[in-house]
Amino acid sequence: MDAPAITAFLRQVFDQVADDFVVEDVQPMACRVRTPIQARHLRPGGTVSGPTMFALADVSAYIATLAMIGPRALAVTTNCSMDFMRKPASGVDLISETRLLKLGRQLSVSHVLIYSEGIEAPVAQATMTYAIPPAGV
Template identity: 50%
Template sequence: MTPVMTAPEVGALLDQIFPQIHAGGRAYSVERVDEGVAVVRLSPTEIHLRPGGTVSGPAMMALADFAAYVVILAHIGPVALAVTTNLNINFLRKPEPGQDLLAECRILKLGQRLVVTEVSINREGDGETVAHATATYSVPPR
């Protein structure tokens, strides 16, 4: 699966069609796009934390969904109307605040109407996996 858009191209597209991802500051960014894979980053701020000193589950779910959207756009092109139909996540470890999270998303199946992905969310630095997700997207007919 060869990408049709680069990481900077996907980032620029998202700035145009999905600027609300940056509400409250630029916490999410596109790091890399390769064959069948994309890596995105969350640099958590106060709004991403929950009581108990950890990055919140909703912030990690948003990161997983963002990663899936990025890998799909990178491989099918600027199709803004691709939408999440399913997202399943398992929280494995407590990510401490002050440490960026990297989500690596792989395309498992790229069909005509559905794209199935797998996301591994890791702490930057030690690479410890903190969450694992699968996401399915519906893409409009090409």
Template identity: 45%
Template sequence: MTLDEIQAYLIAEFPQVFGKPGIAVDRAADGVAALHFTPGEEHLRPGRIVSGPTLMMLADAAAYAALLSLPADARMAVTTNLNVTFLRATPADGAIVQEARVIKSGKRLSIIVCEAFGADGAVLAHATMTYAMPIIAPVS
């Protein structure tokens, strides 16, 4: 899928995330994707830092966009493992940039690495993910 196709698909299929202002896929091609996200009040935990589940959602969204940018049809791919390391508190001010890169695209499993960056360029979180790829049965 092209960047425009990926953006339209994500808005149509995941309006609860991509239909809201503050998040968008900036680039997606050849197994690499990046999105930006501006957190709102609903994404914060005490201390006004971005919650862990929010950072995990961003990693998952960027990884999925990276998979969609590859030639294989990954629309039915599903996350089977997500391992995230939170490196520093993520302040609520400023956009977060989430980058993802497919490091192995397989018939059954694909592996993606992701990093979230703060407005100052500091790495906020590092994630590795495994996606189960859809098995397309031949039509008889």
């Protein structure tokens, strides 16, 4: 699946959050996704909330997986390890760079780096595992 196809699929099956993510690029075994930061994504003190960063990591791993296996809405997160490494910059979008480390018949494992736009050092990193449903499910 390419970026427009994934965007359309997200709008179809996850319309409630589709506007929270912009699929910027999809390559074999990788993707780049943006979360346009709004006031609702901030926690007290004006920094981006942990749940916002987790959602970006989770959706990015989902997108990287779907890009390779096609539209399977029932692929689900089975494991996550996430490190919040530094405070995100205030008032700028978050961008994820995701690479699939393993893509098997039943599982995919992704590494996600999350950046504040314009800042070189990542603000968070995650390893996400997705269970892949059988074809046709």
